[in-house]
Amino acid sequence: MNVTMADYDNALKGFLDAVDPMKGDIITVLLFGSMARGDVRPGQSDVLDAFVFFEPTVFKDRERFLRNLEIMITACDRLAQTGLDYHPFVYWENVDLISALFLPPCRSLGSSQIVFGKEMRHTVDASRASRFLAGRIFFASRRYGHQLVYLLSKPELTAGDLARITEELARAQKTIPLLACFTMGIWPGEADIIREFRQALPELDISVIDKVKILRHQKDSPDPEYLRQLLREMLDFVETLHDQLIVKLTEAGSTERTLLPDGATGAYG
């Protein structure tokens, strides 16, 4: 299939047509990701990064909710039929509070678009609990990465291994600098993540982030050994970053006390 920009535009149009019957119950439809930023790579970018914000009362009324759910499935069917790499959108019941992990795209005017309804990007926020979570997920992400270490010494990398490495490298490139910013209490707009990250940790070598970015834009399949080397660099980068974050947090007081809520008992309990 020869994919063009028009396919993405049609996918969005089809989606908006499909959700039209529930517009009385929707406050906002917010688009984020490559389609909102205008940097779609035809054939590589997926559809559809979007939030559908409903009136909270929809979630209190069984008939209304089920009616809207049927319409959302019709919208998913339309997206699935485009032939583009598709994943469903997120539906949400509170236009004021979202997951803190999504604040950067949802608050950045240049990284998101309101495609229906009320402008809410200046007022949307996240709860304290959600910010607590976002500010600590880096540590679980680091351990998640440890699960990939076996691939460094596996004699023959299969096609599945190579796909997984590519996917995980892309995920790390997108999320690790952001999660590190959250850990340092920095809540950047999407376009400012790397700048803020560099500024907060000027000594850190982040060249692997650029290398993965280049890799993601390559059309040819990369050399398996190069992928393996890049994985090693990314894992080492995350370790160095982890250690620098710990030093930074320790400067502000006890790392455990900074990261854990009051009342946690253990080493100091």
Place this chain on the structure above:
Amino acid sequence: MLFDGPQRKLGLIDLPREERAPIVDTEHLTLTDRARAEKVRFTARLIARLRPKLESVMYYPHPFTRGGFVIVFKNEIKGLIDSIAEVYRCIPPPDLSIHCLRRSELFELALPGLPLLPHYVSENLHLGLALRHKGTVLYGLDLRAEIPVRKDFGVLLANHIEGCMMQQRAHCLLTWLQQRQYLLLIDQVDRQFRYLMGTALLAHDVWDIQMETLPEQFAQYFCDQPVMKTWGLFDHLRSTLYSDNQPDHHAAAFEAVWLLERFLGELKEYTQ
């Protein structure tokens, strides 16, 4: 405290030489014994390869998974990735989680886990408690008390509810409804109900749970809450799923999604 009680049970105490794995007659082992034997062999290989770097090797059972190992390295160990690579060369038992940290990093196990995709279970919420109360020290120091236990139950539950809404709605509920995978979806909804119950029970200091009996344990503490009625409706829906009178899995799947949404909303109100 080297080689105390738990590892004696596993047969590591009599390990004659550090490079020799314990002798196990696999012919006569039950499934449980085989799992235990696998753990023993892995631990023996770990000790043989990594003894100078290791502070502790601990095993934890988990109510939602087969459990896993917490492998603790000494604080002074540089280049943790190389040491973790050695761990994987020791051929860990399949389906068991591996957490590798330095001793000074043990507190990180009490921090939130990743809000993961369907088919994955976040072990984090019960990991520390299961290790502390039901875990075993397979080698080295008993460091179980160094993993903090969180008491901010409202935040734990709020984070779980948010993760469920962010991940399940898009990647499970909408995806499987769109793919007409109705029975798969209902099974996943059932699991999500139980995981949420497990987290809600932590507020009542109930951590020793089992997937099968979770609803009964939950009922003891939440009998007068709206969530119990919602669970009852889902339980009934599920129990009639395979009867002749319930051929319409489409309607049942949509109803299951509604009930999960209602349960999430009611639990959210409970945390507030």
